[in-house]
Amino acid sequence: MTAIEIRNLSKSFGAVRAVDGVSFTVEAGSVTGYLGPNGAGKTTTLRSLLGLVTPDSGEALVNGKRYTAMATPLNEVGAVLEATNFHPGRTARNHLRLLCVAAGLPVTRADEALGQVGLAEAAGKRVGGFSLGMRQRLALASALLGEPKVYILDEPANGLDPAGIQWLRGFLRHLAHDRGAAVLVSSHVLSEVEQTVDNVVIIAGGRLVRQGTLAELTTNGEKTVRIRTVEGGDLGPALEKAGATVDRLDDGALRVHGLEPEEIGQIVLDQRVVLTEMAAERSDLQKVFLELTEER
Amino acid sequence: MIGLVRAELLKLSTTRLWWVMLLVTLLLIGVNLAFFIGFAGNPQGGLPALDTPEWVQFAWSAGSGGGIFVMILGVVMITSEFRYQTITGTFLTTPRRERVIAAKLFAGLIVGALFAVAVLIFTALVVIPTVMIAGGELSLGESRVPQISLGILASLALYTLFGIGLGALVRNQIAGIVGAVAWAYVIENIFLGVPALQVVGKWLPGGAARALMSIDVDTGMDANMLPAWGGALVLAGYAVVFAIVASATTVRRDIT
Ligand SMILES: Nc1ncnc2c1ncn2[C@@H]1O[C@H](COP(=O)(O)OP(=O)(O)O)[C@@H](O)[C@H]1O
Ligand SMILES: [Mg+2]
Numbered sequence: 015m016t017a018i019e020i021r022n023l024s025k026s027f028g029a030v031r032a033v034d035g036v037s038f039t040v041e042a043g044s045v046t047g048y049l050g051p052n053g054a055g056k057t058t059t060l061r062s063l064l065g066l067v068t069p070d071s072g073e074a075l076v077n078g079k080r081y082t083a084m085a086t087p088l089n090e091v092g093a094v095l096e097a098t099n100f101h102p103g104r105t106a107r108n109h110l111r112l113l114c115v116a117a118g119l120p121v122t123r124a125d126e127a128l129g130q131v132g133l134a135e136a137a138g139k140r141v142g143g144f145s146l147g148m149r150q151r152l153a154l155a156s157a158l159l160g161e162p163k164v165y166i167l168d169e170p171a172n173g174l175d176p177a178g179i180q181w182l183r184g185f186l187r188h189l190a191h192d193r194g195a196a197v198l199v200s201s202h203v204l205s206e207v208e209q210t211v212d213n214v215v216i217i218a219g220g221r222l223v224r225q226g227t228l229a230e231l232t233t234n235g236e237k238t239v240r241i242r243t244v245e246g247g248d249l250g251p252a253l254e255k256a257g258a259t260v261d262r263l264d265d266g267a268l269r270v271h272g273l274e275p276e277e278i279g280q281i282v283l284d285q286r287v288v289l290t291e292m293a294a295e296r297s298d299l300q301k302v303f304l305e306l307t308e309e310r
Numbered sequence: 311m312i313g314l315v316r317a318e319l320l321k322l323s324t325t326r327l328w329w330v331m332l333l334v335t336l337l338l339i340g341v342n343l344a345f346f347i348g349f350a351g352n353p354q355g356g357l358p359a360l361d362t363p364e365w366v367q368f369a370w371s372a373g374s375g376g377g378i379f380v381m382i383l384g385v386v387m388i389t390s391e392f393r394y395q396t397i398t399g400t401f402l403t404t405p406r407r408e409r410v411i412a413a414k415l416f417a418g419l420i421v422g423a424l425f426a427v428a429v430l431i432f433t434a435l436v437v438i439p440t441v442m443i444a445g446g447e448l449s450l451g452e453s454r455v456p457q458i459s460l461g462i463l464a465s466l467a468l469y470t471l472f473g474i475g476l477g478a479l480v481r482n483q484i485a486g487i488v489g490a491v492a493w494a495y496v497i498e499n500i501f502l503g504v505p506a507l508q509v510v511g512k513w514l515p516g517g518a519a520r521a522l523m524s525i526d527v528d529t530g531m532d533a534n535m536l537p538a539w540g541g542a543l544v545l546a547g548y549a550v551v552f553a554i555v556a557s558a559t560t561v562r563r564d565i566t
Binding site (some may be wrong): 057058084093098111113 | 404
C-alpha cells in the first residue's frame with residue numbers, strides 16, 4: 015500500500031491559493047524531499063496530511079486513510095512540525111509522557127525516545143531552556159513514541175548545527191532504508207536534504223513543478239563538460255564553431271555547454287591539442303532547483 | 311477517554327500555574343476571613359457576632375471567592391495550548407478534536423472540585439477554631455454548612471468550565487484572563503449590586519452560584535434570587551452552553 019498519497023489537493027487562505035492541485039505519493043522504504051521556496055505551500059500540504067488543516071478539495075491519505083479517521087495515529091504516523099510546540103515550563107520527559115498517556119502508550123516510551131534522539135541527559139530539564147536544535151530533537155522524539163512506519167517532517171533541519179544536520183540525515187536514512195519507513199521531509203534549502211533523499215517533489219506557488227528520483231532530476235538538467243588543455247592550445251573557437259557555449263574559468267579550464275563528450279573528443283582530436291583534464295560535470299542541483307522555482 | 315482526561319490533568323500538574331493559583335485563592339480567602347473575624351459583631355459593618363450561626367454561614371461562604379481563580383485556570387487550560395502551539399501535538403495525538411474538548415471539560419470539573427475541597431478544608435481550619443475560641447457552638451445544620459459547601463463545590467467546578475469555554479472562544483490568553491476578571495469583578499458585580507439590574511443578575515453565573523448557596527449576603531436581593539435548585543440548573547445550563555461553544559469554535563478551525 016502507498017504510505018502517503020496526496021491527490022489533487024487544494025487549499026486557499028482567503029485569496030491566497032496556498033496549495034493548488036498537488037498530487038504525489040511516497041512509498042515505504044524511501045525518503046522523499048518536499049522542496050520549495052518559503053511560501054510555496056509545503057507546510058499547508060503537510061498539515062492537511064495530518065488533519066490540522068482541512069483542504070478545500072482533494073485528498074491527503076496516510077496508509078490509505080485520512081489522519082482524522084485513525085484510532086491510534088501516533089502508531090501510524092510520526093510528525094515533526096514547527097520547532098516551538100512546547101510549554102516552556104514543562105520538562106522534556108513530561109512533555110512526552112503526557113502524549114503517551116493521551117495516546118495510550120506506555121510512559122516508558124518517553125525515555126526510550128529521548129535516548130534515541132540523544133536527549134537522555136536533558137530529560138528532566140524544562141523545555142524553556144532548550145536550544146532550537148534540542149527542541150527539534152524533542153519534536154523528533156515525540157514522532158518516535160508510537161514507533162510508526164510513516165514520518166512527516168516540516169523543515170526539521172531548521173536550527174540544527176552542521177553536526178545536528180549530519181545526524182538527522184543519517185537518522186532519516188536509517189528509518190527509511192533499515193526500518194522500511196516512508197519519510198516525507200520538507201525543506202526550502204536543497205543542500206540540506208540533497209544527500210538524504212531518494213525522491214524529490216518540488217513545489218512553487220502552490221503548484222507542483224517537478225517530481226522524480228534524485229537521479230532523474232539531475233540528468234534532466236543541462237550537461238556540462240570541464241576540460242583543460244596544455245599551455246597554448248586553445249580549443250575555445252573550435253568548440254564554439256561546433257555550437258557550444260564556452261565559459262572560461264578562472265583556473266584556466268573551460269566549461270563547455272551544449273556538446274556531448276564524444277563530440278568534444280572528436281574536436282580535441284581534430285585540433286591536435288593535448289588534454290590534461292576532461293570531466294563530465296553533474297549539473298548543479300541547486301541551480302536546477304532555483305531555475306524551477308524562480309520562474310514562478 | 312480516561313487516558314485523555316489523565317493527560318489533561320497531567321498538563322496542569324506538570325506546569326507551575328495550578329499551585330500558584332491555589333496559593334492566591336487561599337490567600338484571598340484568608341484575607342476575607344481575617345476581615346470577617348476582625349469586624350465580627352461590628353454594627354457598622356453589618357457582620358454578625360463570632361459566636362452566632364449567622365457568622366459561620368457568612369464565613370463559610372468565603373470560599374466562593376475562588377471562582378475567579380478557577381475560571382482563570384480554565385482559561386489557561388485551553389489558551390496556553392494556542393499560546394505555546396502545543397495544540398498541534400494535542401490534535402496530532404487525538405485528531406478527533408471534540409474528544410480533546412470533552413476531556414478538557416471533564417478535567418476542568420475535577421480540578422474545580424479539587425480546588426473547592428482545598429478551599430473548604432482551609433475554611434474549616436480557620437472557622438472552626440475561631441468559633442470555638444469565641445465560645446460559640448458550631449451547628450453545621452443551622453449555619454447551612456453542608457449546603458454552602460455543596461454550592462462552593464458545584465460553582466467552582468462550573469466556573470472552571472466557564473473558563474475553558476471562554477478560553478476556547480477567545481483563544482488569546484491575555485484576552486481570556488482579562489475577560490474572566492472583567493466578568494467576575496465588574497459585570498457580575500454591577501448586575502448583582504444595582505437593584506434594578508438584579509432581575510438580570512440572578513440569571514448570571516454569579517447570581518446563580520449565590521442562589522445555590524442561599525447566602526444572605528445582601529438582604530435587599532433575596533427576593534430577586536432564584537431558588538437553590540434553580541441556581542444549580544442555571545449553572546449547569548451555562549456549563550453546557552460553554553461546552554458547546556468550546557467545541558464549536560475549535561473543531562473545524564485550521565491549525566496553521
Ligand atoms: N493561516 C494562514 N492564513 C493565511 N495565509 C496562510 C496561512 N497559512 C499559510 N498561508 C499562506 O499560504 C502560502 C503557503 O504557505 P506555507 O504552506 O506555509 O508555505 P511553506 O511552508 O512552503 O513556506 C503562503 O503564501 C502563506 O502566506
Ligand atoms: Mg513552511
